[in-house]
Every structure is written in C-alpha cells, then in structure tokens.
Amino acid sequence: MTTLYPMLSVEEARDRVLAAFRPLPPERVPLLETLGRVLAEDLYAEMDIPPLANSAMDGYAVRAADTAGAGPDHPVRLRIVHDLAAGYTTDVPVTEGCAIRIMTGAPIPPGADAVVRFEETERDGPWVQVLKAVAVGENVRQAGEDVRRGALILPRGTEVRPPEMGMMAALGHKEVLVHRRPRVAILATGDEVIEVDAPWQPGKIRNANSYANAAQVLRYGGVPILLGIARDDVAELTARIRAGLEQGAD
Structure with missing residues (x-):
C-alpha cells in the first residue's frame, strides 16, 4: 500500500531535523554568563599555570642537599632566614645551612629546590630541625605544571561547565566568545x-x-x-x- 506520507523511523526523522541545524552566530558575554553556553573560539593559555614554581605544602624551603641523611634520630639543623607567605616574593636567598619558612602557594625563593613539610620538622627558635630528607623538587609545584603557555586549553565547541569557567578565570578571560542562545x-x-x-x-x-x-x-x-x-x-x-x-x- 502506498501513501503520500511514508512513515519515517525515529532515526531518519532525527537526522532530517539535525541536517537543517547550523551553529548560531557568536556573541561576547561576561564570564558569569557563559555557564551552559558553547564556546565559539579556541582558548589558548597566555601564561604558565602556575606562573612560578611554588610550594605545594606549608613548611620550609631548603636546599635538598642540606637535608641529606636527616631523620628523627639525627635531625639536620638549619637557620631560618625569612618567612614567606602566599602572595609575596622575596629576594632573600636560601644558602647552605639555611631555610625559609614558606606557606602553600608562595613562590620558591632563590637557591631553594625543595620544601620540607612542617610535620617533618621541629622549630627551635631561629632554627629548624629537619627530621626527614627531601629530594630535589619534592613538595614543589613547577611553573607550567598544570598548563603550559601556548597550549590549547578549551577548543571551540566546548560546553562551559563550572570547571571550564574556573579555567577561563584562571587564564584571565573576563569575557568570552560563545554561540548565541537559540x-x-x-x-x-x-x-x-x-x-x-x-x-x-x-x-x-x-x-x-x-x-x-x-x-x-x-x-x-x-x-x-x-x-x-x-x-x-x-x-x-x-x-x-x-x-x-x-x-x-x-
């Protein structure tokens, strides 16, 4: 039996509908208005994240070589030459036999190549007793460890969810090009x-x-x-x- 209106399967009907769709024109909107939207541009990292090597722990920035052989029964004694909070930098170097008290996120000071956690030390006035040896790079987040400058971070066509919004904020994008809402x-x-x-x-x-x-x-x-x-x-x-x-x- 023939009919003027042959039946279509669900898949055929869907394909016909989708074939008529085209991406809507882009518009630039404030970052907080991008949730659920679709990016209309590729977003590249214009800087390393983190931008500087920084401490992954609260502790003491040290030269790893100075902690060799340290343990609970034979601690290494280092002189504290500075305190460094997150959000600040210092020109005070970590030289042989010295340490800088450092907080999580603070940039690694010159001369230091590792961080000893507070839990693995004992404070003794202007000195710190190191109870565990550390290796070069231990408890340090290297520059560009999360994102390298120039890397494609979010390609066009990406749906913006909370993680993507956070990444765009970290990359310094206050406004973003997205497709207009239908x-x-x-x-x-x-x-x-x-x-x-x-x-x-x-x-x-x-x-x-x-x-x-x-x-x-x-x-x-x-x-x-x-x-x-x-x-x-x-x-x-x-x-x-x-x-x-x-x-x-x-």
Whole structure:
C-alpha cells in the first residue's frame, strides 16, 4: 500500500531535523554568563599555570642537599632566614645551612629546590630541625605544571561547565566568545486549550504543554518565546507563527 506520507523511523526523522541545524552566530558575554553556553573560539593559555614554581605544602624551603641523611634520630639543623607567605616574593636567598619558612602557594625563593613539610620538622627558635630528607623538587609545584603557555586549553565547541569557567578565570578571560542562545517559539493550538490561570470549563484543558516545553528549552540553554494559544483556524495559526518569527525565533 502506498501513501503520500511514508512513515519515517525515529532515526531518519532525527537526522532530517539535525541536517537543517547550523551553529548560531557568536556573541561576547561576561564570564558569569557563559555557564551552559558553547564556546565559539579556541582558548589558548597566555601564561604558565602556575606562573612560578611554588610550594605545594606549608613548611620550609631548603636546599635538598642540606637535608641529606636527616631523620628523627639525627635531625639536620638549619637557620631560618625569612618567612614567606602566599602572595609575596622575596629576594632573600636560601644558602647552605639555611631555610625559609614558606606557606602553600608562595613562590620558591632563590637557591631553594625543595620544601620540607612542617610535620617533618621541629622549630627551635631561629632554627629548624629537619627530621626527614627531601629530594630535589619534592613538595614543589613547577611553573607550567598544570598548563603550559601556548597550549590549547578549551577548543571551540566546548560546553562551559563550572570547571571550564574556573579555567577561563584562571587564564584571565573576563569575557568570552560563545554561540548565541537559540530562541525557540512555542505555540499551543486547539479550541480546547485555555490559559493556565483561566477558570476551568468542561471539555477544556489548561495550557500545560507550553510551560513544560519552555522549561525544556531553558534547561538546555535556549530562550523560550511563548506565543500563547492559537485556535483551530488557519488564519490565526498563520498570524501566530508570523508573530514568533517577528520576535526573533530561530
């Protein structure tokens, strides 16, 4: 039996619909407005992250060679020459037999190549007793360890989630180029449909579908345009559809 309207499988219907889709034009928006949006540009790292070698632990910046053989029964005694908090740098060098008290995130001072954790030391006035030897680079986050300058971090087409937003902030992007949100017109049809706040009448149903569909549009990043209810009339249907197009529906 032949028909003017042959049936399509779900897959065929979906493929036909998707074939008509094209990426929407880009727009530059503030960082906080990018959640759920899709990047329209490649984002590269313009600097190393971290930008400087820094301490991964609270402790003492030392020369690893000075801690050789250190242990609970034979600690190594180093002179504390400076305190260094996160957010600050120092020109005070770590020389042989010395240490700098350092906090997590503070840049490694000149001359130091390792950090001994507080838990592996004992403070003795202007001295520190090191109870465990450390290797070169131990408890140190190297410059560029997380991200290398020039690396492609987020390619275009990436959906922005909280981790991506945090990375863009770390890279210094206050505004980002993303694809515009699709504007979706929603039209309810039928003589039996009434507005949600209208008094119920026998044979009528409230316009629940428009709001359920609008919620789906919002959930997946679109902008719903509610066109109201069109009666079972060709002229009214045509007018409502034209109104949706005039309001910028995609």
